[in-house]
Amino acid sequence: MTNQVIEPISEKMKNLDELICFFKKSSDYHHFSPIHKEDEIEISYYRTLVNQETLNQYVIPVFQYVEGKHPQLEDLMRHLPFNDMELTTDLATIEKKITGGFIMIRLLKNRSKVLMVNVRDNKSGYRQSNETDNEFSVIGPKIGFVENLDTNIGLIRHKLTDSRAVFKEITIGNMSKTRVCLLYLEGITNPEYVNTAIQRLESFSLDVVFDSSLVDQIISDNGNSPFPQFLSTERVDRVTFAVINGQVAILADGSPYVFTGPSSLNDFFISPEDYYMPWVVGSFFRIIRLLGVVFSLFASAMYVALMTYHFEVIPDGLIGPLISARAFVPFTPLLEVIFLEITIEVLREAGARLPTKIGSTLGVVGGIVIGQAAVEAALTSNILLIIVALSALTSFTTPIFKMSNTVRLLRFPIILAAACWGGLGILIMFILILGHLMKLESLGSPYLAPFYPTRPKYWADTIIRPSYRWTWKRNGTIRPIQDVRYVPKSQENPDHEK
Amino acid sequence: MKNSCRRGALLLLCFLLLTSCVHKTIIDEVQIISVLGFDKTDNGYHGISMFADYKKSELGDNFLLEADGKRARIILSKMSDASSRPISIAKLKVMIVGERFAREGINQFSETICIDPKVSSNVYMVISEAPMIDIFTMIQARDPEHLENLLTQTMENGNFPTGNMHYYLKNYFSKGQDSSLPIIDVGPQQRVSFSGYGIFKRDQLKMKINYVESFLFKLMLGDHIYGVYPADIMKGGAKKEIVFHCMSGGLKQKYYAKDHVRYVVRVKGFFQDYPENMFTSDNQMLIQELEHNLEQQLDKLVRSFQKAKLDPIGFGNFVRQHQRDWNADTFYEQVYPNMKVDIEVKVDMQETDQSGKNSEGI
Numbered sequence: 001m002t003n004q005v006i007e008p009i010s011e012k013m014k015n016l017d018e019l020i021c022f023f024k025k026s027s028d029y030h031h032f033s034p035i036h037k038e039d040e041i042e043i044s045y046y047r048t049l050v051n052q053e054t055l056n057q058y059v060i061p062v063f064q065y066v067e068g069k070h071p072q073l074e075d076l077m078r079h080l081p082f083n084d085m086e087l088t089t090d091l092a093t094i095e096k097k098i099t100g101g102f103i104m105i106r107l108l109k110n111r112s113k114v115l116m117v118n119v120r121d122n123k124s125g126y127r128q129s130n131e132t133d134n135e136f137s138v139i140g141p142k143i144g145f146v147e148n149l150d151t152n153i154g155l156i157r158h159k160l161t162d163s164r165a166v167f168k169e170i171t172i173g174n175m176s177k178t179r180v181c182l183l184y185l186e187g188i189t190n191p192e193y194v195n196t197a198i199q200r201l202e203s204f205s206l207d208v209v210f211d212s213s214l215v216d217q218i219i220s221d222n223g224n225s226p227f228p229q230f231l232s233t234e235r236v237d238r239v240t241f242a243v244i245n246g247q248v249a250i251l252a253d254g255s256p257y258v259f260t261g262p263s264s265l266n267d268f269f270i271s272p273e274d275y276y277m278p279w280v281v282g283s284f285f286r287i288i289r290l291l292g293v294v295f296s297l298f299a300s301a302m303y304v305a306l307m308t309y310h311f312e313v314i315p316d317g318l319i320g321p322l323i324s325a326r327a328f329v330p331f332t333p334l335l336e337v338i339f340l341e342i343t344i345e346v347l348r349e350a351g352a353r354l355p356t357k358i359g360s361t362l363g364v365v366g367g368i369v370i371g372q373a374a375v376e377a378a379l380t381s382n383i384l385l386i387i388v389a390l391s392a393l394t395s396f397t398t399p400i401f402k403m404s405n406t407v408r409l410l411r412f413p414i415i416l417a418a419a420c421w422g423g424l425g426i427l428i429m430f431i432l433i434l435g436h437l438m439k440l441e442s443l444g445s446p447y448l449a450p451f452y453p454t455r456p457k458y459w460a461d462t463i464i465r466p467s468y469r470w471t472w473k474r475n476g477t478i479r480p481i482q483d484v485r486y487v488p489k490s491q492e493n494p495d496h497e498k
Numbered sequence: 499m500k501n502s503c504r505r506g507a508l509l510l511l512c513f514l515l516l517t518s519c520v521h522k523t524i525i526d527e528v529q530i531i532s533v534l535g536f537d538k539t540d541n542g543y544h545g546i547s548m549f550a551d552y553k554k555s556e557l558g559d560n561f562l563l564e565a566d567g568k569r570a571r572i573i574l575s576k577m578s579d580a581s582s583r584p585i586s587i588a589k590l591k592v593m594i595v596g597e598r599f600a601r602e603g604i605n606q607f608s609e610t611i612c613i614d615p616k617v618s619s620n621v622y623m624v625i626s627e628a629p630m631i632d633i634f635t636m637i638q639a640r641d642p643e644h645l646e647n648l649l650t651q652t653m654e655n656g657n658f659p660t661g662n663m664h665y666y667l668k669n670y671f672s673k674g675q676d677s678s679l680p681i682i683d684v685g686p687q688q689r690v691s692f693s694g695y696g697i698f699k700r701d702q703l704k705m706k707i708n709y710v711e712s713f714l715f716k717l718m719l720g721d722h723i724y725g726v727y728p729a730d731i732m733k734g735g736a737k738k739e740i741v742f743h744c745m746s747g748g749l750k751q752k753y754y755a756k757d758h759v760r761y762v763v764r765v766k767g768f769f770q771d772y773p774e775n776m777f778t779s780d781n782q783m784l785i786q787e788l789e790h791n792l793e794q795q796l797d798k799l800v801r802s803f804q805k806a807k808l809d810p811i812g813f814g815n816f817v818r819q820h821q822r823d824w825n826a827d828t829f830y831e832q833v834y835p836n837m838k839v840d841i842e843v844k845v846d847m848q849e850t851d852q853s854g855k856n857s858e859g860i
Contacts (some may be wrong), residue, residue: 311525312588323552326526420517
């Protein structure tokens with residue numbers, strides 16, 4: 001039963017003619033003889049997959065040249081200016097290649113043997129712009145990945161001019177036959193991760209790989225975790241950085257997102273911009289980002305806990321404003337917070353679904369008008385409005401979209417726990433999340449490394465971004481084969497040694 | 499997988515059961531009492547509390563609740579019954595004790611407050627010489643934090659030693675020191691003012707010291723030395739008063755024998771409001787006079803404590819540090835009343851006040 005689904009159609013066909021008949025059911029399938037003498041040569045292909053220009057300029061003239069010479073397929077092969085050609089009689093291969101943008105050339109004298117020529121149109125339908133719109137940075141390169149795998153590999157190769165960079169290709173998807181590529185550095189990346197990744201990539205099947213995030217989810221160590229276990233990005237510099245540090249990167253055709261692993265929690269709060277600014281400034285922004293996450297996770301929950309259970313810890317000066325702001329709000333703090341949090345999430349979701357121009361207008365309308373009106377209508381207090389708006393804002397400081405979604409999602413269980421048990425609830429949720437993170441792995445490497453297991457040796461590039469003088473070693477928690485990234489200045493010059 | 503799901507559900511259920519263990523007190527559904535007062539009446543105790551209602555304005559309107567009863571919790575619950583919302587003492591700031599009640603012993607009420615885990619140990623405890631209701635009507639007219647701010651401010655910048663429930667309890671339970679609490683009274687302009695300090699034996703008020711003595715007492719306690727001291731200076735046979743502004747200082751204690759200790763007080767500050775015909779050039783003489791004066795006054799204060807067998811300065815604790823077989827009863831009965839306390843005061847001039855400039859020199 002399961003095999004029937006993924007079995008190619010060619011398995012059921014008796015001969016090539018039958019297969020061609022089947023192909024002909026599609027209206028974009030072309031099957032014709034380019035030469036007047038009807039029965040000598042025939043070619044067939046999917047019109048929508050091949051590059052018409054190449055076909056007209058390089059393939060058809062060859063047929064005109066051999067006209068009347070009774071050519072063999074081997075002769076055609078010699079004359080056709082293409083490198084990706086194959087003579088085959090295998091129906092499965094023929095089917096796979098035809099659907100992959102090859103043209104099939106057949107001689108009537110030898111009806112079972114065909115010549116497959118690759119004239120696939122690689123560029124059509126792909127966008128030209130490859131700016132990193134979703135992971136924008138002011139400083140640094142703005143070039144990002146596109147939907148074409150070869151372009152993406154090229155982009156990485158431009159940055160990583162090193163023969164040690166190995167791209168291993170695997171085809172996934174019984175209907176899409178998507179090319180998925182694994183990138184690693186031979187002699188630097190630990191082969192354990194390469195093998196694990198390849199093993200996982202080969203051990204599942206999908207029909208269509210819509211995006212690399214499908215692969216990401218399927219091969220992740222714990223699919224039920226809200227935390228992303230691979231860092232997915234559209235930035236070339238980020239992928240290059242991960243790979244030179246001993247991680248593997250996985251690219252999928254048709255997806256502008258490349259994911260890298262094994263990732264640790266800390267990687268998700270690092271922006272490439274940290275490395276483009278002076279280390280003091282970079283570290284400051286990174287700390288701001290981390291504080292933002294803590295605020296985003298716990299601020300609303302703290303409000304609920306304090307207002308519902310522990311008002312005695314609120315400073316005296318704040319008691320008055322807090323109570324008078326809530327004076328006419330008929331709901332409990334929990335309902336108040338949930339109402340506002342969901343409003344903000346709805347606004348975000350609506351903004352994400354709408355076209356950019358309408359989206360930004362909606363943000364203003366939603367943020368200011370609805371917020372103000374909600375306070376005036378006594379649905380929420382204005383202090384809470386500030387807290388919720390700030391915690392939504394801080395969740396967006398996380399550079400990786402998937403992680404910022406996780407942060408926003410985790411807010412809700414923490415708020416509910418705070419409503420049930422107050423400060424104890426926040427603590428319980430914190431411990432549960434921490435426990436989960438401690439157990440979590442990415443490609444078999446601990447997710448909380450280097451904090452758990454505790455390796456103070458590798459704490460350098462975590463919470464702060466140290467100077468390049470100190471980051472010449474790779475992060476040892478993912479066990480790269482070669483430790484040294486580059487030789488810092490002071491070591492190059494023996495005078496500086498002492 | 500199935501197992502871990504079941505385990506997770508069980509864990510969640512256990513946590514859910516815990517929800518019944520917590521009491522919800524939503525901030526705007528309680529009356530947050532900031533000042534609580536107790537005094538003794540002829541048949542029981544009278545309690546007054548003040549809470550601020552912030553519903554109308556952020557500044558808060560003060561309201562009073564009064565109740566009679568024999569136990570603190572009864573009085574509190576009677577207050578609660580008289581209010582539209584339940585009262586909470588979790589954010590209590592000041593506890594006022596009537597003088598009559600203080601003389602009888604405040605322990606049974608202070609215990610109610612101090613064993614409540616929600617009540618901060620920074621609660622100020624004060625004794626009121628004036629009738630309780632007078633004090634409360636005065637503070638009611640001001641903003642909710644008035645009394646607390648007044649106490650904080652005076653202890654930081656004024657002549658009064660730091661004292662709150664934490665200090666009170668520490669001294670109450672310690673054997674080598676007696677507790678002391680500030681005394682408030684109705685001052686001019688219908689304001690609360692400090693009139694002195696009350697010295698306790700266990701939980702009973704035994705002795706009162708006045709405003710100036712409070713400063714001396716603060717010096718002897720040795721922490722946070724700051725204040726203004728009017729010193730009597732003898733010059734040319736006439737007694738004149740000059741103000742010494744104390745900015746900081748320190749205390750050194752020295753142990754000679756179980757009945758002989760030495761306290762060296764070092765104060766840093768400057769003179770203000772020089773009397774007529776006295777100038778900064780006289781500072782050397784003034785310092786000597788002041789040192790002498792302070793030594794005399796401190797000696798007098800300590801003697802009065804010894805006579806009353808009260809030890810708010812903590813001589814007992816100090817001697818105990820140096821004596822292995824120290825016993826509170828024998829120390830206070832036999833040793834303390836005749837204990838020799840040498841007091842030495844050293845004054846350092848820090849600044850010079852403009853009032854002392856020599857007009858002839860200009």
